[in-house]
Amino acid sequence: MADPLILADARPSRFGRAAEGAIELTGRSAAIMRVQELIRRAALRTFSDRLGDDNDERLDRIVAWFDQGAALKIGGDERASVAVKAFALVPELLALVHDLEFAEVGDQPVEVAACELALEALAAQKRISRSEEIGWAAAKRRTRE
Numbered sequence: 001m002a003d004p005l006i007l008a009d010a011r012p013s014r015f016g017r018a019a020e021g022a023i024e025l026t027g028r029s030a031a032i033m034r035v036q037e038l039i040r041r042a043a044l045r046t047f048s049d050r051l052g053d054d055n056d057e058r059l060d061r062i063v064a065w066f067d068q069g070a071a072l073k074i075g076g077d078e079r080a081s082v083a084v085k086a087f088a089l090v091p092e093l094l095a096l097v098h099d100l101e102f103a104e105v106g107d108q109p110v111e112v113a114a115c116e117l118a119l120e121a122l123a124a125q126k127r128i129s130r131s132e133e134i135g136w137a138a139a140k141r142r143t144r145e
Helices: 031-053 057-067 082-087 095-101 108-124
Strands: 013-016 025-026 130-131 137-138
Touching: 031 108, 057 095, 057 108, 057 130, 057 137, 082 095, 082 108, 095 108, 108 130, 108 137
Parallel strands: none
Antiparallel strands: 013 025, 130 137
C-alpha cells in the first residue's frame, strides 16, 4: 500500500510506485497542485539558467507547434524509446535539450527527462499548458469580458 502524505490539506495524497522505481504523487488535493507548481517553477529556473536567453527562437517554434492544435501526452510507464519518438514530433525540442547539454544524443532516459523539463518550464511560463487528461497542449487563453 502507498504511504500517505498530508501537506497542509485535509485530504491525504499518496506516494505510489511508478515505472522503473520512480515515486509518483497521486491525488487531486490543493497540496498536490502546490507541489506540481513548485516542480514547474524549479524546472523553469533550471531551464532558464542553462538557456540564458528566453528569446531563443526554438522556444517559439515549440510553442507554435502546440498553438497549432497539437498535444502530447506521455504515459508514466511508457518506454523511453517510445517517449523519445513522441518528443521528436515537437519541432526543435530534442535539438534544444541536446544543445543545452541536458542530454546526450541516444541516452533515451535522460532525453525523456530533459524534454519533460523543457516542457514543464514552458508550462511554468504559461506559454503552453499541461493537464493530466490532455498532457502538454496550447496555453489556455484568457478571454476579455
